[in-house]
Amino acid sequence: xxxxxxxxxxxxxxxxxxxxxxxTIYANQWNxxxxxxxxxxxxxxxxxxxVAYDSPNGAALFRxxxxxIAITAHPxxxxxxxxxxxxxxxxxxxSSSNFSRGNNFPATAVPHGFNFWTPETxxxxxxxxxxxxxxxxxxxxxxxxxxxxxxxxxxxMGDRQTFQVMPSIADGTPDASRTGRALAFxxxxxxxxxxxYSVKFQNGLRTELAPTDHAAMFxxxxxxxxxxxxxxxxxxxxxxxxxxxGRTISGYSDVKSGLxxxxxxxxxxxxxxxxxxxxxxxxxxxxxxxxxYLKFTLPSAGSAVTMRIATSLISVDQAKKNxxxxxxxxxxxxxxxxxxxxxxxxxxxxxxxxGASTDQLTTLYSNLYRLFLYPNSGFENTGTARKPVYxxxxxxxxxxxxxxxxxxxxxxxxxxxxxxxxxWDTYRTTWPAYSLLTPDDAGTMISGFLQLYQDGGxxxxxxxxxxxxxxxxxxxxxxxxxxxxxxxxxxxxQAAYDAALRNATVTPPNDSIGRKGLASSIFLGYTPTSTxxxxxxxxxxxxxxxxxxxxxxxxxxxxxxxxxRRNEYLSNYHYxxxxxxxxxxxxxxxIGFFQGRKPDxxxxxxxxxxxxxxxxxxxxxxxxxxxxxxxxxxxxxxxxNLYGGKAGLAKKLDQYFATPETATFPGSYGGVIHExxxxxxxxxxxxxxxxxPAHHILYMYDYAGQPYQTQAKVREALSRLYLGSEIGQGxxxxxxxxxxxxxxxxxxxxxxxxxxxxxxxxxxxxQFKQAVVHLQNGRxxxxxxxxxxxxxxxxxxxxxxxxxxxxxYLPQDLLAHGGVLDFSMGPNPSRWGTGPNDAPPSITQxxxxxxxxxxxxxxxxxxxxxxxGTNVHALVDNTSATQATFGSATPTIExxxxxxxxFPRTH
Numbered sequence: 001x002x003x004x005x006x007x008x009x010x011x012x013x014x015x016x017x018x019x020x021x022x023x024t025i026y027a028n029q030w031n032x033x034x035x036x037x038x039x040x041x042x043x044x045x046x047x048x049x050x051v052a053y054d055s056p057n058g059a060a061l062f063r064x065x066x067x068x069i070a071i072t073a074h075p076x077x078x079x080x081x082x083x084x085x086x087x088x089x090x091x092x093x094x095s096s097s098n099f100s101r102g103n104n105f106p107a108t109a110v111p112h113g114f115n116f117w118t119p120e121t122x123x124x125x126x127x128x129x130x131x132x133x134x135x136x137x138x139x140x141x142x143x144x145x146x147x148x149x150x151x152x153x154x155x156x157m158g159d160r161q162t163f164q165v166m167p168s169i170a171d172g173t174p175d176a177s178r179t180g181r182a183l184a185f186x187x188x189x190x191x192x193x194x195x196x197y198s199v200k201f202q203n204g205l206r207t208e209l210a211p212t213d214h215a216a217m218f219x220x221x222x223x224x225x226x227x228x229x230x231x232x233x234x235x236x237x238x239x240x241x242x243x244x245x246g247r248t249i250s251g252y253s254d255v256k257s258g259l260x261x262x263x264x265x266x267x268x269x270x271x272x273x274x275x276x277x278x279x280x281x282x283x284x285x286x287x288x289x290x291x292x293y294l295k296f297t298l299p300s301a302g303s304a305v306t307m308r309i310a311t312s313l314i315s316v317d318q319a320k321k322n323x324x325x326x327x328x329x330x331x332x333x334x335x336x337x338x339x340x341x342x343x344x345x346x347x348x349x350x351x352x353x354x355g356a357s358t359d360q361l362t363t364l365y366s367n368l369y370r371l372f373l374y375p376n377s378g379f380e381n382t383g384t385a386r387k388p389v390y391x392x393x394x395x396x397x398x399x400x401x402x403x404x405x406x407x408x409x410x411x412x413x414x415x416x417x418x419x420x421x422x423x424w425d426t427y428r429t430t431w432p433a434y435s436l437l438t439p440d441d442a443g444t445m446i447s448g449f450l451q452l453y454q455d456g457g458x459x460x461x462x463x464x465x466x467x468x469x470x471x472x473x474x475x476x477x478x479x480x481x482x483x484x485x486x487x488x489x490x491x492x493x494q495a496a497y498d499a500a501l502r503n504a505t506v507t508p509p510n511d512s513i514g515r516k517g518l519a520s521s522i523f524l525g526y527t528p529t530s531t532x533x534x535x536x537x538x539x540x541x542x543x544x545x546x547x548x549x550x551x552x553x554x555x556x557x558x559x560x561x562x563x564x565r566r567n568e569y570l571s572n573y574h575y576x577x578x579x580x581x582x583x584x585x586x587x588x589x590x591i592g593f594f595q596g597r598k599p600d601x602x603x604x605x606x607x608x609x610x611x612x613x614x615x616x617x618x619x620x621x622x623x624x625x626x627x628x629x630x631x632x633x634x635x636x637x638x639x640x641n642l643y644g645g646k647a648g649l650a651k652k653l654d655q656y657f658a659t660p661e662t663a664t665f666p667g668s669y670g671g672v673i674h675e676x677x678x679x680x681x682x683x684x685x686x687x688x689x690x691x692x693p694a695h696h697i698l699y700m701y702d703y704a705g706q707p708y709q710t711q712a713k714v715r716e717a718l719s720r721l722y723l724g725s726e727i728g729q730g731x732x733x734x735x736x737x738x739x740x741x742x743x744x745x746x747x748x749x750x751x752x753x754x755x756x757x758x759x760x761x762x763x764x765x766x767q768f769k770q771a772v773v774h775l776q777n778g779r780x781x782x783x784x785x786x787x788x789x790x791x792x793x794x795x796x797x798x799x800x801x802x803x804x805x806x807x808x809y810l811p812q813d814l815l816a817h818g819g820v821l822d823f824s825m826g827p828n829p830s831r832w833g834t835g836p837n838d839a840p841p842s843i844t845q846x847x848x849x850x851x852x853x854x855x856x857x858x859x860x861x862x863x864x865x866x867x868x869g870t871n872v873h874a875l876v877d878n879t880s881a882t883q884a885t886f887g888s889a890t891p892t893i894e895x896x897x898x899x900x901x902x903f904p905r906t907h
Contacts, residue, residue, distance in 0.1 A: 002014075002015040004040040011357060026683060030094070032726045082349075083349050083368070084194055086361045088193075089106035090132060091362075091730035092730050093131065094131070094132035094134070095131075095155075099674055101733075102740075105129040105130045106118055106119060108194060110195075111372040111373070112375060112445070114377045115216070116152070116373075119144045119197065121145065122135065123145035123148070126256075127156070127159070127257070129150065132187075133727075142185060144166075145179075146164035146166045147165050147166065147218070148162055148163065149161070149268070149309075151376070151420070153374065153422065154734065154736055157422070157468065160263045161255065161256065162234050162253055164286075165231055165309075166181050166232065167228065167305075168229075169227065176291050181230055183202070183203060184201065185199050186202070194369050194373075195210065195341040206220070212336060213326060214326055214380060215310035215311070215323050216309055217333050219307075219333050221302065221303070221304040222298060223301055224301050225300065228295050229305065230282065231291065235255060237290075238251060240290050242294065247276055248270060250268065253290075254403075262395030262465050262466020265313070269309070274296045274298070274306075277297045278293075308327045310323035310327065314408055316405075350437045350773060351773055355769025355770060362725050364748060367741030367744050368745065374426075375420045377416070377448075378393075389414065390414065391414050391415070394412075396455040396458075396466050397456060398411060399411060418444075421463045422471060423461060423476045425471075425736035428753070429695065429746060430737060430738045430739050431482065433745060433746065436773070436816065437775075437776070442488045443488045443489065443491040444490065450492055452466070460513075461475070461513070467513050471620070473515075473537065474504070474544055477504065478757045481496070481547035484496070486812045487759075497551055500544070505522065517534055520878055521541065525579075525852070525855070526585045535619055538596075542580050542581070545580040546634035546635075546758075548572065549577040552576060578852040579852070583632050583635070584642065587642050591625070592652075593610075594629065594631070595625065596618035615675075616668030616669045617667055622693055623661070626656055627686070627694065630652075630653070630696070630700050634755060634756075635844050636842050638842060640703055645847060647705075650706050653701055653709070656687065657684055657685035657686070658685050659685050660680075661688060674733075679694075682732055689732045690734060691733065692736070695743050702833070705834050705838070705839065707795070707833040707838075714764040747767070749773070750764050750783055750821070750823065751764065754840060759812035760812060761809060763809060763833070766783050766788060766823055768783075768785065768788065770782070773815075777816075779818030780818050781815055784821065792825040793827075795824070795830065795832050796826045796830045796832060798832065799820075800819065800822075801814075802822075806838055808839060808840060857895075862897050866884075866894075868886065870885070870891065872893065
């Protein structure tokens, strides 16, 4: 094989040296390698299969496993007629809490749909719903225990508002226990597409499902004449009503994980096309309230039972209405499936590419599927098809009453909401992807989250569906600002601005909303260690403040002279621009890294004890110093100045990629967490692609004047970190609401939203010979790289609309209005983009370290007194947790400044 030049499905040589250099086979990963050897070995005979290793340094220990070696005459081929045909919804399901390769489940839905429908290997779970092969049976086959309604945004957040159905061929009363009803299957008999899921079990029974927004159609084809459908739920939190005479069932579900804050009761209603021969409640499932069955007698073997099912967060009657609106009695399974497929192909067709392998197309379109799967609609049509009236049960407004078996107790309001989004994850890539690819949809979804702000006073940090208390930063601030700055205008920008100002300036009443530590950070300029993960809260806050600053400037520039808020916009622009530079307060020159500070200003750890490899503590899901060493995308030049200039930043980046992650310094976590082993197995130094704060770091070389380093490292990540679609892999870590998918989509196009809150994109290295983005405004963005290859990863030159272009960033206008980017690629680094003015924009200019304004009141010799003698210390004690009460509604306060002061005041 080595001499014949055989290649695997990724275009990598089928010999030990080539496989090793590709880095596609690493520890803690199962790998699928396939090759059409007939292309190079036609007429030859296979006499033996030789496994070898290549060790440049001589003899070495080799350890590993081989599983399922197969030689076939005619490998199975798949037909690809449309973008959705490339999608595998099982990508990322070979995961667990110990090692994530996506942590996904095979959701069948419509884009941004109200419901997910999924097969489940563990029907008793509200986290990992479907394991690709982790829980195989004694014959090493996976088993399904249910087909389920789901609203899970991530296994870490957990599922909610669930309902289950499972077919059975039992002649008598079926066994409702999860192990008793489980059926084995082979993945080769499974079709997992966004618009359609089908599986043929080993016993001959087939289940098919096709989705609509609030409903779905199931078709169960039985091998004999005995047919049962078992209905169940994760636990007994719900109710089930069987109506055999009416061929219907109805019920409700209160199932929800601990982080499903604000989740209300969901109602279900289903009808069947066959007469019911028997029914009843059953033991052995989730509980006596939720487990039952219907039995059908079929006319012949191979007959099917069709179920139409719909849901509502408002009432059972609304579920019936949703069913009639979306899957009426005259609907056919084929028509429902075709409608869903059409919706997906319309979305996925936003990008078409030339010069891509089948595996690359599977990766691209599966990632677009993940991008457009979230966030999810939370509203329903309470009107008619001709005159729709959209209403929703609010997860953030105060409840109006108690739930009943047929009606919600949540506040039902008019309008549209969207839910299921962790902004800490998604602001970096997902939201700018919406702004570029589907800007109209982006504005609609932003409006949906602003509706939650109108209902509850705050935009959720993690909408699941309400105010979940986890992760750092109020990242909707910069996400929504970025969208507006990039031309998305079909939302209430004033509401978005006010919501961001509240996050940035108002101390929240509890930890589930707003910014933690704001009571003191707004005065100190940093979030102190007295706030958990204070360092991360501080750094994320500066990024969000940057977005608010630029939104303020845009509103000022577009305001009329008589706008009463015009001066406020300009003042806030200056104020928040300065706050965005407060990252300098977190930089400890004695260690050359960022670290947390105590309330008194001292560093969290002494330089003599600080170890940048230690995880946790003041940092979110990363090793402190290394993982947060470059979290200043808003001011790359300012960051470089902290490290001694562009060369210093490049040196720091080089050290980052040269220092191996070992997963042996768990720090405050007390043990190894999955992000540690995933970062280790990336084998790119400390770069942990599984953790979102690392995603921009590859592009920081653009700020260092070495864009060729960005180009090489981005292409390495693209070439090997998204492999394994064929066996349930596909990602090097958690694929959170499309964020990791959007990274791959942007990077494969050769652009990246490095500086969120600014209308520009950093330039990387395009993966395809040609990519065409079909913009929502009807224009096209064409990205040409005709001499692109696995070796030619370096940009030699770039022409934009026919003109030479040397800068390493592109303004939004050059992309969103359509145009042509012509890349010349080569195998060696070039001088392109290395000029002194070629780097992306920054706040800081020149070589000086940023010096943001400081609140020095009462610490620089100033005195402040009240004319009536009131003690006003609470006004200058660096916390908004205290207050001073005056005897008059119009008190007079006098301040005596010090003789001289270095910085302007913020007051």
